[in-house]
Every structure is written in C-alpha cells, then in structure tokens.
Amino acid sequence: MTTVTVWNEYRHEREDDEAREVYPDGIHETIAGFLADEGFDTRTATLDEPEHGLTESVLDDTDVLTWWGHEAHDEVEDEVVERVHERVLSGMGLLVLHSGHFSKIFKRLMGTTCDLKWRDEGEKERLWLVEPGHPIAEGVEESIEVPEAEMYGERFDVPAPDTLVFNSWFEGGEVFRSGCCYRRGAGRVFYFRPGHETYPIYHQPEIQKVLANAVSWASPVGGTVPSTGHVPEPPERD
Template sequence: MTVPAQPLRVTVWGENVHEQREPEVTARYPRGMHGAIAEGIEANLGERVVVRTATLGDPEHGLTEEVLAGTDVLTWWGHAAHADVADEVVERVHRHVLSGMGLVVLHSGHWSKIFTKLMGTTCTLRWRSAHDRELVWTVDPTHPIARGIPHPMVIDEDEMYGEFFDIPAPDELVFLSTFSGGEVFRSGCTFRRGHGKIFYFRPGDQDYPVYHHEGVRRVISNAVEWARTDRPERAYPTLLRYDTEDFFTGHGYGGA
C-alpha cells in the first residue's frame, strides 16, 4: 500500500507594517500581503499544502520553536521594520534553515536580518520607486521553479531593482528581470546553506498589486515545493570524528 505524502507545511511571514499604516496598501491587500501570498499558494497547491501566516506583531513574531519545527518552508517579506525583528528569532530561523527548513525570501526581504546573515554580504542593490514595467525572463527553463511560467512574464506595475546586487554567486539563476530604464537584475536565485534550500524572488513591492499576479503566485508556489527538503529528518550540521576504516558511524566531538 502506498503511504500518502504528507502535505507541505508552509508558514508565510509578513512584516504587516505598511498594511497597518497606509490606507492605500490596506485597500490593495485587505488581508495583508502575507494573506495574498498565502492565498496564492493555497490556490496553486490545493490539498498538497497546509499554510499558516505569522507577522511581526505576533508573540515572538509568530516564529516560535514549535512553529518552526512544524514548518517545511518559510516565506519572508519585510521592508519597513527589519531592525525590529528580534535577534533571538533570527538565530532560531537561521538554525532551522541550516537544519533543513526551506526559505523563500521575497522582494525587500533581501535586506532582512535572516537573508543577510545567510548570505554573508550586504545584499544591497540599486532601486527606483517609480511606476515601472518589469519583464521577468526565464534563464533556466528546466528548473522546477520555472514550471508553467510565461517567457517573459510581464508585470505591468512594480518597483525597479537593478544591479549591482551584492549577493554571493547563486547556485542557480532561474530568472532575470529587465526594466524600462534598461536596468537588469538577478530576480530569481537559489542558494543552499547547511541542509536548507533558499530561493530569493524579486517581484512584490507594497505599492503595487504584484501578489495578485497569477504568474508571481505560481513562481512562489513552485518555489515552496522546490525548497522542501527530501531528508528524512531535520538535523543541524555537526562535526563528527571517524576512526580509520569506520565509514559509517561518526562520534561526537567537543572540540573548538
């Protein structure tokens, strides 16, 4: 008898600051950007996924040890309050990513504490906050995250991000974006850190209805499926000592 696969457990984290302060953002995203992102994942993956949401204002930002232990993939959107994210929560998320939890970082989450910690760089870039058109070009059409995405994907309204983007060289470049000013940007990048898989996806400013865009929703849905680890259990990478000709059983080590 085939054992049915367990549903993918996704936690959608949103800062939820713009939605509280700016009426036009509230009107654009009545359930918050995190709500729109969660709706897109649910619409695309159906019964294959169980989605919960968490925000900055929740106790421990909604990212308790229990929540993270029960999360296969975490999505992250932040912008106005990166500094307000507690360092102990960042350390907790970082530990879970290295142990095998997937992470999908969206738009201005490039400057979040968790993404810069995982990348080890400033993650700075060029930007222009003006009504712009973005063309998202598929660089790797064989990648699972690109499944079902038009080439190019047209986003009629969005903010511009441009190179230089100070990130490590991606393990895989899936998407490249171009803008009306001639700028280009590495807009869909994968990374691996420890046992965790990470995807950064650029589109999604609060001033535009990007998270209602069907193509953007499909990319995020594909990404959370891709970022799920196939390891049997979550485990933090550890240093093990092996005896000569002992290939299989490592021993704990208490050194530096």
C-alpha cells in the same frame, strides 16, 4: 502535505491607505491564500506577534518559510533570526521576497550587504526565464510582465547564485538577478524580487505560479543525515 509559514512584517497594510487597498488583509493572507489553493498547508505569522510568530513549535512544524519585510528589519529579534538560521541549515526551505533582501536572516545567510539600486516610479518590469529546465520554472512562460513595479538594479551584492532562474529588465534600462537559488546547509533558499506593497503583484497568476513552484522546490528532501564530530575509531575493513 508541505506546511508553509507565510511571514510578513505587516506594517504598510495597516498604516498606508494605498497598501491597504491592494492587500486589505495583508500580503501574508494573500500569499497564504493562493498557496492553500495549490494544496499546501499554510499558516501566517507577523512581526508584532510574540516571538514574531516564529516560536520553536511553529518552526518545528514548518517545511518552508516565506519572508516579506521592508521598514522594520531592525525590529526582528536576533534570537528569532538565529532560530530561523538554524532551521534553514537543518533543511527548512526559505523564500525571501522583494525587500526581504535586506532582512537580517537573508543577510546572515548570504554573508554580504545584500544592497542594490532602487527607484519607485511604477515602471514596467519584464522577468526573463533564463533556466527553463529548473523546477521553479515549470509551467512558466518565457517571460512575465509586471505592469507596475519598484525598480531594483544591479549591482545586487549577493554571492553568485547556485542557479539563476530569472533576470529582470526595467523601463529605465536597469537589469537585476530576480530569481536566485542557494543551498545553505541542508536547506534551500530562493530569493524572488517582485512584490512591492502598493502594486498588486502577488495577485498575478504568473507570480503565484512561480511561488508555488518555489515552495515545492524548497521543501525538505528526506535522506540520510550524516554524522559529524569526533570519530574515536576508524571503521573496520574487510
């Protein structure tokens, strides 16, 4: 069974009445709940836990890590970022959600500013599926409508994705690369844009389906681990 650790900053839901009304137990509990319903073994971790809940033992037992953060990116300890980074390169999957684009770990993996345009006016978003044959798109309709969303607009300062699964359009006319797949070392990374803290986006079945598919796609794939380093002698030849 795939083990998923759902990480959340968990500040808005404790400090903001509007966010608490939408996610009374925190975004992490909502995501962990529907992923558990899909058959994944889930646990949660939050910023204010010791080591942000991402100890060596937790990460050793994590196949896929999901990451939601917003107002406290700078509070994430560099030691923990390095720990997560090493696990991704070694094969752990990582799903970076919404404002997690500015997290230390995503910027470290991308090597860019990961900056973008934004506007929070509760506009409608339509996510268009542009790679229907991708595993993350399995069972997903041609487009997904999000009734109210925070706008993110291009240019999104990230490397060109290995595969772009979704593009978003907003009422103001902006567009955005909303579903970006990357390989980093042996690990798979998926950035998925929808998910502001004051809109019930993670309660939408279509969004839940995408995230469940993404967990399956990002799960480590077994195989030979290649050796590296100095090779003292060439292999014998027949």
